[in-house]
Amino acid sequence: MLVAVVLLLLAVVGVQVASAFPRATGPRPTPTPLDAAAVPAGADASWPVCTPPHGSTRTMPLATAPAFTIVGVNDGLPGTTSACIARELAWAGTATGGSSQPRLAYYVMAADPWTKPQLRWVPHPAWPTSDLVDGTTVPVPRAFAEATPGGGCAGAHGDPACAYVYGWAMARYAASIPGLPSPRTHRFWIDVEAQDTWSDDQRFNQAVVEGMAAGFTAPVGRGGVGTRVGLYADRTEWSSIIGRLRSGSPLDRLDEWVAIGPAGKRAAVDALQHDRPLTPGGRIRIVQWLDGRIDRDVALPAAR
Template sequence: MARPLRAFRDLAVRSAGAAGAAVLVLALGGAAVPSAPRPPARSTAPAVLGADISYPQCSAPPPAGAAFGVVGLNHGISTTTNPCLQSQLGWAAGTTGGTAQAKVQLYVNTADPAAPAPARLPAGWPTSGATPYGTCTGHATPACAWQFGWGLAGDDVAERFAPAARAAGLPSAASDYTWWLDVEVANTWQADTTQNRAVLEGMTASFAAQGARVGIYSTAKQWGRIVGSTPSTSPLAALPEWLPGATTAIAAESLCMRRPFTGHGRIVLTQYLSTVDGDYSCGG
């Protein structure tokens, strides 16, 4: 997702490790405030460009002139908090608007940290709860994974987001925002794709129970490795999708026509390289 700015370089390529996805970062010189990405030169569409930032941009001025902003809630892993969340939420609230995208959106890290026995279960792993996968009994099972996801999303709202939103003078209810689930191989996942999917389904159910809009950020390759196929009965199957992988705004516009990686969703947002990650609104 959001990457740190690097001075006095034109383009840098970051390997996504096991994901094998290369991300280009355009660097800034000096202390100039980064500007929002320019509209695609060949497009007749209105300016539909936003940006996403998170903890790597804490020490840099946020991009000016963005139409909307997507702010990373966590500090790299799912159980942590972005230390400059409050100020970045304020930046997003001050974006120009005028697109199909809400001005302020969130993305959250996701993970499945519970490996099967004899591995030690992580602190905070649930020990009970009725779920669509049956009853959680405290083991590394889809039922407990679903319960873990439910609790993780609840903590994202109550413990991480709400205090920062109130301090920034913004509504603190989850229902006022879109929440993107960041699904990448850089986070901790298990070989059991059903268990991984259950975590994401639990998070989706938790956000939805609070009236929030939920979407997925991933690629077809990473989604396949982590989740496998997405049954049509899964609540993940028809969620809106945010697709990375472009290096220019024009290329990001063309990504809107890609096939959704769940097979049933719809791509509504795409990401491309700029001074910070730029985002193209597929709906105008």
């Protein structure tokens, strides 16, 4: 009996020691670095590739045989239509494939329409006066509605609830642009840039972008477009325009397309693998760099 007790005590001690000093594990495997030369490059283009209604001092070139394309649908500002849609879509048809991204996606501008640069181009913004968009009541999140007397959009220019409804309406507008093939089966990237076209109120700016994201992703039966969405920005502008996301923001965990400015393909591939995303739970899927006068992009290669 005594021997049994001793053996039992030794077993208990052994378990405690094992718990205090868990078995050593090897280092976590690190992803295999990508060879920049082997990563196919895509490209994006918008209104500067032709003369838009607002005029242009020069025409931007288009990349030759990109792996994938992202086509801007606006004439530089939300609620407008690019004069280059036909040319851009014809160019998108030359995409060669070979990356994890589809050969065609779209991007749409987002902004506060009441800033001076916006009003200079669009003097009379399509600003909502209620929570209705094309007969559908937009479900404004409490975080934005509670900042408004009455709990909904009543038309005030600085109202976060109206900003959310405006974003939703701009998503529907973008998806309804004539000549845009299959908007419900292609992703829309929301372009957040140009600090002077945004409010100083980051919560207001978040409301615009959240409303746009919700408008794109909501099912058609609930007044949305019913497609996928992602975020485009560079780190500095995202920080100044959007800042820290509100708790529970659906913008967190979205796919991201991050701009790094004038650089090279090697730097873009490195950023694709190692840069920190714009939001805590975000996922960088595409990195854009400026190659002379062409916007080029890299994404992970297609799975094999």
